[in-house]
Amino acid sequence: MRYVIAAESHGSFRKAAFALNVKQSTLSRTIAQIEGRLGIALFERSSGGVHLTTAGLQIVRTFRHLVESIDHIAANAREIGLGRVGQLTIGHYTSLAAGNLRASLIEFAGRYSDVEVRTVESSRSNLLAELAGGFIDIAIVTGDPVPGMDNTMALWTERIMVALPESLPLAQSNIVHWTDLKEETFLISERDPGPEILNVLHSKLAFDGGLPKIARHNASRENIRSLVGAGFGISLMVEAGIGAKYPGVVYRELRDGNGLSRISFSGYWKSDNPNPALTNFIALLKERHPSPRGYG
Known part of the structure; x- marks a missing residue:
């Protein structure tokens, strides 16, 4: 599809191949294969270059739409993989009126404005149950981390x-x-x-x-x-x-x-949670609240 679009834009197979950094024979053969599969001619070929047929004009419009959609999907997938878009659900049993959690949320939103942050306020016991069930990504609760657990970190004291x-x-x-x-x-x-x-x-x-x-x-x-x-x-x-x-x-x-x-606060999450936004949030917490005990 990109070959067809490039040929239409440049009006020449030679110029299109140069722009795409491929051999002209490769581009010409690929376009011929597409025409064969569709059962129609996309271009009128002449010594002066190539021009779209009436059917080709409609096909190229569809190709442009498909390529733009594929590019958007690919770009969005890359952003999701980097944790720059997506969703992060944070469970907490503390006020957001002031304090460290509020400040951390504000900074995270500033860095990753396209990540949808959701908060769940509940009791400590409910939050840990929600975490175990996969309904939240991280639980921030009072108390020191449970010894021996890798998926936890000490945060701050208030x-x-x-x-x-x-x-x-x-x-x-x-x-x-x-x-x-x-x-x-x-x-x-x-x-x-x-x-x-x-x-x-x-x-x-x-x-x-x-x-x-x-x-x-x-x-x-x-x-x-x-x-x-x-x-x-x-x-x-x-x-x-x-x-x-x-x-x-x-x-x-x-x-x-x-x-x-x-009183101290700790964060808990599941070690098998693949959410890249969670990885970025944990990194921010570590940056803001470094602890000699580290985290997993």
């Missing part, structure tokens, strides 16, 4: 923050210590607040064998913060969540005798 009603006297302090919270009621979502957050809460407030006061609600994290603003208690979160503002709610750092309290 400060643990406390959301307080602005009417609470503690809200007037810029920094809050865990010991200041032992008489407060912690509002927890039953939709999996993350085992690390609960472990920290129990370890920091286990005074003399006592337990922190916890009120569980079957509510989203957003509604938990609305309850905080209404004065029903306080709540814990990582710093990515402080980008969202709620009426009557203030955020404060939490400290103990060792300084700031922090």
Whole structure:
């Protein structure tokens, strides 16, 4: 088809062959074979060159359309192979209002604007199940990577923050210590607040064998913060969540005798996932958050 198009464009088999860097005999023989298979003459040949027949004119229009489509498919396939187009589904259990995940998504979108990024927000347990089922490409959750797994990497740490009603006297302090919270009621979502957050809460407030006061609600994290603003208690979160503002709610750092309290994040993916966009996203995460433990 390219030979026919080139011959029509140049009006000569010799010039077309030169432009395509092939022998004239090869181009002429190939066009003759196409004419034989179609059962029609595409060109009128003369000493002055070649000209399309009426039937050839219609055929060349079809050939041009087919070649453009093939070129587009080939170019798109190359881009998919390089991870520059396609789709990437990222599961997370953290806010996108601020923080490292938001920044990573923005940078990835800037580098790979033709990749469709989809996000799935769910509990840690649900995300790992979605990952195992192949419904998401990567899960970003709290906690350190599971030892011995190749398809995981340590990412970043974030400060643990406390959301307080602005009417609470503690809200007037810029920094809050865990010991200041032992008489407060912690509002927890039953939709999996993350085992690390609960472990920290129990370890920091286990005074003399006592337990922190916890009120569980079957509510989203957003509604938990609305309850905080209404004065029903306080709540814990990582710093990515402080980008969202709620009426009557203030955020404060939490400290103990060792300084700031922090919680780690890790990424998990399936080692047999062939998605090139995932490979590029993992490379970006490694670039932004290098870890001596590496990743698989």
